[in-house]
Amino acid sequence: MTARQILLALAAGLLAAFSASPSTAQDYPAHAVRIVVPFGAGGPADVAARLIGQALQERFGQPFVVENRTGAGGVIGTVEAAKSPADGYTLLMMSNTQTANESLLTPEQRKYDLMRDLAPIAPVNYSDLVIVVNPQVPAKTLAEFIALAKAQPGKLNYASSGQGTPYHMAGELFKAMAGIDLVHVPYRNSGEARSGVIGGQVQMMIDAVPAMAPNIGENQVRALATTGKQRSAVLPNVPTAGEAGVPGYEATIWLGLMAPAGTPKPVIDKLNSAVNALVKRPDIVKLWTEQGAVPMSMTSEEFDKFLRGDIVKWADVVKKFSKS
Numbered sequence: 001m002t003a004r005q006i007l008l009a010l011a012a013g014l015l016a017a018f019s020a021s022p023s024t025a026q027d028y029p030a031h032a033v034r035i036v037v038p039f040g041a042g043g044p045a046d047v048a049a050r051l052i053g054q055a056l057q058e059r060f061g062q063p064f065v066v067e068n069r070t071g072a073g074g075v076i077g078t079v080e081a082a083k084s085p086a087d088g089y090t091l092l093m094m095s096n097t098q099t100a101n102e103s104l105l106t107p108e109q110r111k112y113d114l115m116r117d118l119a120p121i122a123p124v125n126y127s128d129l130v131i132v133v134n135p136q137v138p139a140k141t142l143a144e145f146i147a148l149a150k151a152q153p154g155k156l157n158y159a160s161s162g163q164g165t166p167y168h169m170a171g172e173l174f175k176a177m178a179g180i181d182l183v184h185v186p187y188r189n190s191g192e193a194r195s196g197v198i199g200g201q202v203q204m205m206i207d208a209v210p211a212m213a214p215n216i217g218e219n220q221v222r223a224l225a226t227t228g229k230q231r232s233a234v235l236p237n238v239p240t241a242g243e244a245g246v247p248g249y250e251a252t253i254w255l256g257l258m259a260p261a262g263t264p265k266p267v268i269d270k271l272n273s274a275v276n277a278l279v280k281r282p283d284i285v286k287l288w289t290e291q292g293a294v295p296m297s298m299t300s301e302e303f304d305k306f307l308r309g310d311i312v313k314w315a316d317v318v319k320k321f322s323k324s
Contacts, residue, residue, distance in 0.1 A: 025266030028088055032063040035257075036084075037093045038077025040070050040189025043161065044208045044293075048124050048255050049093040051287075055278045056271075066093075070189060073164040074098060075110055082117040086262035088271070092118060095255050096310060101164040103315035114311070118258040120303040121268055122275040123296035125288055126254035128228035129170055130209050130235060132221035134200045142224040142244035145204070149180035157183040158204040159193035167193070169317060170206045170227060170251035174241070176320050177249050197221055208253050209234050210291035227251040234292035254296065256303060272300045 035053050039045045046068060053064035069077035074097040084090035098114055107113065131142065139145035149156050160168035163186050175182050185202050187193035190211060197205040198220045205212075209226065213234050216223045225241040226232045227250060241249040257275060259268065278284060279295035288295060298306060 025264060025270050028267050028270060029060050029062040031089070032065055033089050033091060034065045034067050035091045035093050036077050036081045037066055037068050038070060038074040038080075039068070039095075039097075039161065039165075040191055041068055042211075043190040044127065044211060044253055045093050045095055045255055047210075048293075051284070052093075052124060052257075052275065052278060055281070055284070056274060059274055059278070064091075073101060073105070073162040073168075073186075075101065075105070075112075078114075078118075079111050081258070082112045082260060084260050086119075086260040086264075088259060088263050088267035090260060091121065091271075092258045093124075093255060094118075094258055095166060095253055096169070096314065097162075097165045099307060099310040100166070100169050100314040100318070102311045103318045104164045104169075115304075115308065117261050119261050119263050119268060120300050120307055121257040121259055122272045122300065123254060123256040123298055123303055123306065124275065124279060125293045125295050126252045127291070127293040128209050128226050128232050129167070129206050129251050129253060130212050130216070130226045130232070130238065131174070131204065131206050131224045131241065132197060132212060132216065133204045133224060134197055134202070135219065135222050136200055137203050137222070139224070140222070142239075142241060142246070145224055146178045146180055146245060149178075149182060153181040154183060156203045157185045158206070159185050159187055159196045159202040160205070161190040161193045162186045162188065166208075166251065166253040167206050169314060173251060173317050173320070174206065174246065174249060177246050206251070208292075210288075210293055213292065232292050233289070256296075256307075268300050272303075 035049045037046050037049045049066045053066055056064045069080045081090055081092035101110055102114055139148050158171050196202045209232050215221050223238045225244040226235055226238050227241055231240055276297045279297055285295055
């Protein structure tokens with residue numbers, strides 16, 4: 001091949017590269033898209049993924065299929081998404097589990113780097129958590145539970161849906177700020193953890209308000225405090241942890257969408273625009289408000305900055321509870 005032929009081939013390749021992304025975005029999606037959820041069915045991420053997936057399907061006319069790939073504290077599903085083709089046809093519904101895992105797990109344990117291997121699309125929503133105990137626990141208030149735990153260091157336990165999940169991190173932060181020693185009991189998913197505290201296998205759990213509110217209403221668990229700055233509209237009679245004896249304590253679970261790194265920017269932008277429009281839909285806002293969830297809306301660049309800040313935040317929390 002002559003030098004001129006090589007230059008022409010390179011020019012053709014560059015032209016194809018520059019023209020591929022807009023064409024891809026214009027035609028996208030041309031077939032089914034899967035949303036990998038690295039958590040169990042019935043949890044906040046799974047429920048949100050199915051709602052958003054259905055709304056995206058209505059908008060684009062192509063199926064958005066939810067695929068639960070659970071295990072290893074969200075690592076298995078995250079790796080599955082990170083290693084998928086960067087074409088917009090695999091998305092990841094993630095949470096602060098992924099940002100916490102950046103400092104909680106080693107790179108060898110994670111097998112991925114969040115901000116290197118995945119591209120931010122958009123956040124979805126956030127919700128406060130609620131601290132609950134099995135009804136057989138004698139504590140009626142958060143202050144009484146803290147006193148009970150201090151009287152029996154290492155004797156009481158709390159459930160979570162796995163290491164690194166927002167519920168685990170919230171529990172460790174609570175332990176550190178309340179000055180108590182509780183034993184962490186990780187379950188495979190939120191449903192099993194919830195069953196554990198309802199059945200009395202564990203004494204306490206911190207769970208998302210939308211998920212736990214029905215169990216509180218049926219008196220299957222006793223709510224001691226919520227974890228937001230203000231009281232939850234869903235549980236207005238339950239004090240915040242700050243009101244109940246742990247000033248400054250705050251924890252939430254938020255959800256968002258990412259795609260494999262290298263996904264064309266026009267596709268990312270198209271999905272970002274669609275998700276931001278969907279989370280503002282009156283019917284979705286109403287549904288989430290009734291459940292105690294708050295919509296989030298950002299550009300992909302703003303979400304990138306948010307994720308990097310959250311990684312730093314949880315790194316500080318990990319240091320705090322590791323020292324304690």
